[in-house]
Amino acid sequence: MARHTVRRSSTRAGLAALLALPLALGACGGGSGGGSASGDPGTLRVLDYYNSEPNASLWNSAIEECGTTVGVKISREAVPGDTLIQKVLQQSSSKTLPDVLMLDNPDVQQIAESGALAPLDDLGIDSTGVADGVLKASTYEGKLYALQPVTNTIALFYNKKTLEAAGVTPPTTWDELKAAAAKLTAGDQYGFAMSNINTYEGTWQFLPFMWSNGGDEKDINTPETAAALQLVKDLMTSGALSQSSVNWSQADVADQFTAGKAAMMINGPWNFGPLDETEGLEYGIVPIPVPQAGGKSVSPFGGEAWAVPQTGDEEKMKKAAELVQCLNSDENEVEISLGTGTVPTKPELAGQVTSKNPNLQAFADQVPDLRARTGELGPEWPDAATKIYTAVQNALVGGMTPEEALEQAQNG
Template structure:
């Protein structure tokens, strides 16, 4: 009879074994600091996880690592997972030495206390524009440096415009007329993204800002005017009702598939568009309400920060690394490699010389506006309000004024 006893005991022990393993993996080592001065490796976290951006940035990062004499431990995560990853790292005290953040999220993370103010390292932002710095500033302290940026503009199909005898529009009236003329059969004149995510808000901003609207209070005639323009384009049949579900990637697909003659989009689509045989396109700034006005667009792109890891020596080294990333060599390489433009307008000519199609984006840099400069950590809530108002006006049966008023005042 002893035999079954032993085997039963064994089975019980085996059943309990996973628990011990579970308990054993609880403690991980936090820092890997090698003490003062002897920092030889930096942990970098970013979301450039697909080519060409992944490898272009690898080159830039390696260049700076060489320059300051460290090796890199680079980790890339999908864009949607970055913030969750950062929050998780925050609570487990395993933040990387150098952290890339999408610029509208810098203040959110700075607000959490996870980032070190760059003033303590004496970093020099150089010629980066005021608005770009504003997005990286929280409570008067600069928390990140952004080397390159991008924005959106109006892409047009050269052949379709020529065939219809239409010039690229520069004002809202011209835009409406051109879109109507170019709409024909299954083809729409215009495509944009009015999706119910922050992408939709991002696409709407240049229209409301160029019309004098402001994100702090959207229940104004200026914002309503911009929304009316979108609604007019939709009601006239110049763009598909599907705009309310299209991401910018879908918009690019419609344009490259010949289903739309014009679109609002950004330079990150160059690769996709060039792969389409026989597609010739031009790019102009987003049309303004009246001739002679200025297009005010939001800027995209990512900024690099130094998280509070608690290891002074590593943070110093990380700051040195971030400083290198906004240096001329790194900026030009990143801009050319990822179809973006420098945040320091002085560096633009060098980039345009190599990638001429970036010119219409580079010229906008001095006028580009930050999404979070005014609202800071309140931005996500207001960005939601903006896209909800856009959707309510486009397909929800509300007038632009009512939709915006409801979004602003609840």
């Protein structure tokens, strides 16, 4: 998500089922895949969901400039985020897929599985320098199907004035988090806030705790994941985390933080705008606390990747691949990161961004260790994500222990 992929993708739990038949049928016309209305051979059709600022202007400029570099005209269509997949389904069925397609990174493997995308390796795409976890999200059965230039993730935001007044330093471990959250809880202010909602958003926010403690989505019924869930439950039981968090989206969490009702929160850089507009708010950002001192915080990542659909027009597909390569150039990664509050997927470029926007440091530092939600389970990830947020809900408000909730979710 250029701003917050997770919110949008959380509405599509049934994506795999929706894709299976239409895209598979669309990809059966010989070896050419979904097919495309050929149109002007010198024009590339581009489909994305960057229809709001600052993404709309920044990406339009990058796409147009890359079109000039590649030597083609651009016909770009930007649709609302929650309609993109349906648009792709329709175009696949009518054999009018675009030449270049932007996809939310967790969707890439499911679209690739359908046969609608061309392997970028076969088109000469160079992915050198991109973080391994980012590449895994766009890889299916050993082949890369999309390339992602920028990304985002989540971290711990804290109110500098509030922590300073309480004599609290930003926590780095789970024990420090519990102690700090307890000390910062007073009156109508909670010490800590996060989204525990029963959607993919809730899963997204729980993953850093689960992964950093050695938990794994292939089987969530483990002591490692139970300990992570116990941490969240303990925070809620102690009163440092609101019970209402089981209904909060990430936007709701940000609202609590800006209103002074939460001293710390887990959230992402897409909130910089509202935070910076809040009079008197001074905030800092650090990695999400880990189980033990010295451990690594492992988080999921958002953002969109660019793919080349199987249109059957080999010459245009080659030009499309050149455009994708251009969009992922070092220059574009840096410029778009600075313009949208994201970070480059190539760790070596981080300094060029953080030197101009220090608030991005905590996010850029995580890029080498970012983990793809679909990295292990591929198209089966939505099922695991559903199990995770179901277990979180059952443990927090369903009266179950973490062990009971995880066992039921995993085996139920």
